Amino acid sequence: MQSxxxxxxxxxxxxxxxxxxxxxGAASDAARAATHGMTDQAHAGIERTMAAYNAxxxxxxxxAVLPLYTETGVFMAPFSQSSIGRDAVxxxxxxxxxxLKFNVKFNIAEIMQMAPxxxxxxTNSAGTTLHHSTGRTTSEANQELFILEKGHDGTWRIARYSxxxxxxxxx
Amino acid sequence: MQSxxxxxxxxxxxxxxxxxxxxxGAASDAARAATHGMTDQAHAGIERTMAAYNAxxxxxxxxAVLPLYTETGVFMAPFSQSSIGRDAVxxxxxxxxxxLKFNVKFNIAEIMQMAPxxxxxxTNSAGTTLHHSTGRTTSEANQELFILEKGHDGTWRIARYSxxxxxxxxx
Numbered sequence: 001m002q003s004x005x006x007x008x009x010x011x012x013x014x015x016x017x018x019x020x021x022x023x024x025g026a027a028s029d030a031a032r033a034a035t036h037g038m039t040d041q042a043h044a045g046i047e048r049t050m051a052a053y054n055a056x057x058x059x060x061x062x063x064a065v066l067p068l069y070t071e072t073g074v075f076m077a078p079f080s081q082s083s084i085g086r087d088a089v090x091x092x093x094x095x096x097x098x099x100l101k102f103n104v105k106f107n108i109a110e111i112m113q114m115a116p117x118x119x120x121x122x123t124n125s126a127g128t129t130l131h132h133s134t135g136r137t138t139s140e141a142n143q144e145l146f147i148l149e150k151g152h153d154g155t156w157r158i159a160r161y162s163x164x165x166x167x168x169x170x171x
Numbered sequence: 172m173q174s175x176x177x178x179x180x181x182x183x184x185x186x187x188x189x190x191x192x193x194x195x196g197a198a199s200d201a202a203r204a205a206t207h208g209m210t211d212q213a214h215a216g217i218e219r220t221m222a223a224y225n226a227x228x229x230x231x232x233x234x235a236v237l238p239l240y241t242e243t244g245v246f247m248a249p250f251s252q253s254s255i256g257r258d259a260v261x262x263x264x265x266x267x268x269x270x271l272k273f274n275v276k277f278n279i280a281e282i283m284q285m286a287p288x289x290x291x292x293x294t295n296s297a298g299t300t301l302h303h304s305t306g307r308t309t310s311e312a313n314q315e316l317f318i319l320e321k322g323h324d325g326t327w328r329i330a331r332y333s334x335x336x337x338x339x340x341x342x
Contacts, residue, residue: 074293078249078335082280082293082314109253115286120318120331122245122253143253145316145333147291160291162316162333164249169340 038113042156046111046119046148049156054106054125062093069158070149076162101130104140117150118159124166141166209284213327217282217290217319220327225277225296233264240329241320247333272301275311288321289330295337312337 049068056064066086069075075083075092083092104127113119123144130137144163148156220239227235237257240246246254246263254263275298284290294315301308315334319327 076314076316079339081337114289118285122331143247145247145331160293160316164335166252168250
């Protein structure tokens with residue numbers, strides 16, 4: 001394994017080391033398999049954030065999405081300019097939810113903790129999307145790359161998020 | 172600034188601290204402005220990798236692209252499944268270059284070093300693309316999120332790379 005997380009002798013790392021017991025039911029086998037050396041506490045916290053994001057997206061609720069982003073978070077949605085910072089992220093999700101109602105599921109392909117306060121998560125999502133303007137429901141399949149940052153409150157939040165469709169373009 | 176790079180007392184960090192003199196001409200003002208606390212050595216190394224990727228892409232040269240990826244690197248191109256690992260990355264770029272000839276320029280929006288061996292780079296690219304199958308040249312504009320890992324040889328390589336178009340879909 002070329003990539004691995006080093007436990008740095010910082011306060012944060014020591015705090016994480018203080019909890020090494022597995023968190024029951026916190027991680028799926030699939031996600032666990034693709035997890036690169038990290039504490040169960042970090043793993044569970046990251047999975048909580050990802051599950052909350054999945055729920056907020058399907059709920060079409062910008063107010064539920066926003067706390068999952070850092071203040072300086074960047075949302076990079078296809079076919080639009082990068083949304084930089086929480087105000088721009090709010091505007092972007094408001095626009096998305098005005099048109100689209102999602103019923104999708106994110107599957108975690110891998111989680112890697114790069115530093116005490118930084119991790120990335122790679123996912124695939126699939127499901128259906130109702131387009132309000134046309135009344136049509138389409139199939140969705142996407143690949144996602146999230147960079148998460150752990151805040152001073154111990155919560156992992158989305159710092160940068162880029163995704164794209166895996167299906168061929170509509171013709 | 173919520174996010175910052177902490178200098179961990181590891182060998183890697185000490186090595187980087189040993190070179191603190193600015194590298195002349197290594198960083199554009201724009202990239203420097205968006206750089207979050209990191210050494211000039213790391214900054215210059217990351218910019219070298221990004222410039223090499225830009226050149227390899229425009230050169231249409233898979234052999235020049237591959238050494239810029241880690242062995243376990245993942246290339247997440249729109250409208251196709253994630254290419255996981257160097258063999259899959261090779262196949263993906265071969266397919267891209269068989270159809271497309273790029274003349275694009277990457278502009279670095281921000282560089283952040285998250286750990287001694289991990290950084291991310293967010294860019295925007297724009298230019299033109301010649302499609303061999305049709306002979307048509309189209310305009311390109313994309314947003315990119317690179318996660319880079321520094322190898323034991325001190326070279327920064329692409330570990331994960333996701334991008335998407337910023338222009339509306341062709342109709």
